[in-house]
Amino acid sequence: MDAYREQVWDAWASQPSQKRTMTDIPANKAQLMARVDTFDGGHTARWLSGLQSPTWRAVRGPTGHTIHCVSERAFEDPTLVADLQLGLRLLGWMTRRKAVTWYWWDQEWPRSLPSAEEPRKEHLNGGWAIPGIPEVHVYRREEAHKVMLHETIHALLLDVPPALVDGPRTEFEGILGRKLWPHLGEAFTELYAEWLWSIASARTLENAKERWIYQLACSEDQAATLWARIRDSKQDEDTNVFAYYILKWVLMKYTPIVLLSPAKTVGLWFSWWRTALPKLNRMADIKKTSGSNSAEIPMGMTCAA
Numbered sequence: 541m542d543a544y545r546e547q548v549w550d551a552w553a554s555q556p557s558q559k560r561t562m563t564d565i566p567a568n569k570a571q572l573m574a575r576v577d578t579f580d581g582g583h584t585a586r587w588l589s590g591l592q593s594p595t596w597r598a599v600r601g602p603t604g605h606t607i608h609c610v611s612e613r614a615f616e617d618p619t620l621v622a623d624l625q626l627g628l629r630l631l632g633w634m635t636r637r638k639a640v641t642w643y644w645w646d647q648e649w650p651r652s653l654p655s656a657e658e659p660r661k662e663h664l665n666g667g668w669a670i671p672g673i674p675e676v677h678v679y680r681r682e683e684a685h686k687v688m689l690h691e692t693i694h695a696l697l698l699d700v701p702p703a704l705v706d707g708p709r710t711e712f713e714g715i716l717g718r719k720l721w722p723h724l725g726e727a728f729t730e731l732y733a734e735w736l737w738s739i740a741s742a743r744t745l746e747n748a749k750e751r752w753i754y755q756l757a758c759s760e761d762q763a764a765t766l767w768a769r770i771r772d773s774k775q776d777e778d779t780n781v782f783a784y785y786i787l788k789w790v791l792m793k794y795t796p797i798v799l800l801s802p803a804k805t806v807g808l809w810f811s812w813w814r815t816a817l818p819k820l821n822r823m824a825d826i827k828k829t830s831g832s833n834s835a836e837i838p839m840g841m842t843c844a845a
Contacts, residue, residue, distance in 0.1 A: 541796040542749075548736070549745045555633045558601055558625040567596035568608045572643060575677065579668055580661070584679045587647045595620070601628035604639035611646035620646070626685055630740060634692045638674050642688055645679040651839035658770060661779035664839040669694040671702075683842045685740070690733035698732070700725040704806040711810040712782070719776035726780040727787035727809075728802050730841065734759070734788075735799065737842060756792055758843030763789035764823035768833035771824055784841065790816045 576585040588594065588610060595615050598608040607627050613620040623646075631640050653663045667678040669691035676691035678684050693699060705724040713720055738755055742748035766785040790813050791798045791805075798805050827833040 558628040561602045562599045565598045567598040572610045584645050603632050605631035607642045609644040640674045643677045649680045653837040659781045667691045686737040686842045700728045700802050708809045721777040721780045726783040730788050765833050768824035768827040
């Protein structure tokens, strides 16, 4: 695993900065305006219509990747410029074989689960992509780059093949007594995105290792907190809560084999889950006793600061 991380780090470290090579192009306002009503119950559409002077900015990198963004930040805001430069660098790192377009609605809409509520899509979703289509869509500022990596995995068909997860999902639904969102493979996609981000957000290779260790610990705490909230739920999912927070944590215990041979591990996911369940239940019991699971819960998955 260390050899794989080092290889990926070397590819990241050799990826050129976009500071001198980012070129402004006309922003595709029509696409950004037309797509806001279909994915989040109108939240982004209301945000966009409420902006008095939105910034429309689009940039292209030297390898053809583009970002189309609408933001409340000013056109030359240094933080927006840095975010766009980082986005192009990440896209160049992910693929040089095809140009990917990132559509970004840069709104401050934090992921947060109110007390006494079960997590739904409005509490955690931040983007979408269609597998095989070189476009990614992100509609929050929080964790935007990690979400972009997640959606790029979809766009580049780097996921676990969907047909492989139907059997395990049925097993999980049998023991949970409710319907899960069909895309159980999101557990792998999110693990992969978080692992990549631990590298891309690091200062050095050693720092990347440290960040991943912290991410593992943080994800365990988050899994316990969420499991305490949803363990006895009979409500069918409307998004990938179980996959993102619970099953992902299970897969993290087997990170090397999951990342290197994802499709071959799918048949083991349910047995891995059964093995981890006693520990998960104990951690959730502690969360319930302390009352921490009943408070408002941050739902962001990028733990390493």
